[in-house]
Amino acid sequence: MGQKVAGTCYIKVDGDQLVITGGVEVPVSKVKRETIVKGYFKEEDVIPSVKVDAIKTPGLDLSKITEGTNMTVTAEFKDGSSYVLSGAYLVDDATVNGDDAKLSLKFEGIDGNWQ
Template sequence: MSRIAGTTYFKLDGDQLSLTGGIEVPLNTTSRDDVIGLDKSVDYKETYRAPYIKGTFKVPGNFPIDKITTADTMTATAELANGMVYVLREAWLSGEASFNAEEGTADLEFHGKTGFFQ
């Protein structure tokens, strides 16, 4: 048996940030949806979705909030427990960032111009 889940490392511009659990990366950046004709013909349309990494991060006192909320050319790297490494280039924080003071965490989603598995 081999490990497929567990310890994950995340770096943002080389600085390691600690995750508390969930991390998500896309396996594909194109999505196909069915287009079904009244004559029962089946085709598909293809749409692009932005590469991303999202997770729940621990927020210590030295957490790089200013960088995360303002930078738009970051490089994010997720080293997953199964040995896969996902790299997100020219990344920025997508959506809102809120701090959960009770848990000491923030749910963050980074989108980028390119994302790929090494």
């Protein structure tokens, strides 16, 4: 029996749903490990984040997205899991493409949890 593991995702920023093109990236773990020598490793925190390509739709509150510093970003995946980023703020350059209205967004925050 097959199981659904991918497909349509839903992204909400402080409760407002974005129209997205399908590209969503979130970290799977909270730490990144690197081997120093066999059997010994160092560990660094992974910055909680959500990276998404959305569509600039009429009525989209760009000032809320670009100026917010304590937002909640929720990514709901087709397999039933969700990633919730709290204390979120926009990083990098937020750009929109005039040809297809694609808006590239990357949010980072204080905490990210899988649910």
